[in-house]
Amino acid sequence: MTPNVKPILISGGGLASLLLAQSLLLSKIPFVVFERDASLSFRGQGYRLRLSSEGLDAIESVLDEASFKKFYDTCGKTTGGGFVAVNAITGEVIGSNPGGETLESREGKIVGIARGDMRRLFLEGCVPHMQFNKQVTGYEKTADGVHAVFADGSKSVEGSMLIGGEGIKSQVAKQLSGGKLKVFDTRARGIHGQSPTTAFKGLGEGVFRLVDDTQPHGQISIMMNVRASDMDDPNMQFGWTLVGHPGAIRAPNDDYTIVGKTAADIAKALTKNWHPRFKPLFEDMVENEAAFWKITCSTPSGVPEWENDPRVSVIGDAAHSMTPAGGIGANTAVQDSALLGRLLREAGGYKDGVTAEYEKGMKVYGSEAVKKSYGLASNSMKVKIDEATTPTV
Known part of the structure; x- marks a missing residue:
């Protein structure tokens, strides 16, 4: 880690978080990933993911040429x-x-x-920057930074930013949006x-x-x-x-x-x-x-608006959870990583306005993706969400 430079803190070690970590690694921007599990192999990795043109383009835009070739050859x-x-x-x-x-x-x-192969490839080079058994339950702002707060009450090092990528039960998302980000x-x-x-x-x-x-x-x-x-x-x-x-x-x-x-x-x-x-x-x-x-x-009508915080934002399922219909969720998540990673690279790290520009773009394609995912699931799985009465997770 570069001395005297506050790292970007990433909550959760899922696909969106790890691809963002890859982007920061290639941009030589300091970061730390906090993962709640005890190790990389703690839980099963789930099913096979279909990659759309948009998803592949996003991954290719992040990885260097050799790494993307290795990734694509594995597919x-x-x-x-x-x-x-x-x-x-x-x-x-x-x-x-x-x-x-x-x-x-x-x-x-x-x-x-x-999914396991994808995670393994995105992990390459990032393991030294990961801390395990660290479940993020919120954050505390400082005068010019932010701390992640863990389940045991302890706090992380001070970071320049916190990016919540810890999935559908993200506490970072809940705190950031004031409860507006919901998963049904x-x-x-x-x-x-x-x-x-x-x-x-x-x-x-x-x-x-x-x-x-x-x-x-x-x-x-x-x-x-x-x-x-x-x-x-x-x-x-x-x-x-x-x-x-x-x-x-x-x-x-x-x-x-x-x-x-x-x-x-x-x-x-x-x-x-x-x-x-x-x-x-x-x-x-x-x-x-x-x-x-x-x-x-997530909310079928689209990603909601919340008051922007220059030092905190969310990616992947924390921002827009989707049904499995159409395989849209993971492809949208990697677009988050690519967009936010590019903005951070161009800014050289934290800069006021980065999260606002990221969220402006993400909310457009993220809302379209959630609507499409919900529409497909409504037809094939007969699911129905009433935002006033359907329970949240």
Whole structure:
């Protein structure tokens, strides 16, 4: 860290935070990342992400040429223009590219990467700047800086800025916006899973949504991205995500922090009547990788306005949580990192006006993304948010 230069403090070690850290590293701007987990491998890394043209462009604008090549080479490339919808019970194709959504991002291919691989690549060079077991619960301003406040009551070093990137339960976002930044619980639920690539051989290459309308509590479906080149390697895994209409997927005691065999068994029970071609996805799944998740969304009408603070702002899910529909969330988050990182690079670090310019741009594309994500989820998952009555997380 450069002597006598206050670092930029980053709360949370997710994808948006780490890509911002990469940007600061390349710009030689001092920073510290505070991560609540005990280590880099403390929790599962989740499912495979589809990268849009906008997401790839944002990542490429941050990384140097060699790092982006390594990143892009790690990504899987799948042929096909959109989802193929399949009846999960009969195995029959029931539609191609429903909704007309285009998924290609580069070279006519659908580009995807496992969240864990993405995090690992964004971490390169940043680990010495990370502090673990540091859960940020708020901040305190000083005359010319800011401290992050941790769950144990201690404070960080004084920073020039604090960027909240700690996800949907961000306390930085809550404090900064005076509670205006809200994340609603749609009541729709999902289960993430991992299976060896050999389990996907019955599908072939493409992006698939298997749909089951026979469930007693509402439709369930599973989404996955299958690359044909890897289906003969039993040591490689593909991720999938099983989602359901509100009430269709239920955890014991409504506890959606459960992971492992309990979540895996529920996924198997829900899909017990599915076509034999799809059974290996569940019969061969890696049980300890299974995990429930709540499907949430920020205010559907768009990112709200709050009084700008020159020294504090938010990125990623802390600013705009989205449903999984369309894979929009992560692609918008990396745009935050690229925009804020560029402004900080141009300013040489903290400068009055940087957060205002960032938020002005972010609120435009972020609001459009939330509206699109919510609209897609309303159609496919039957979620409905009433901003006056729907509970928040």
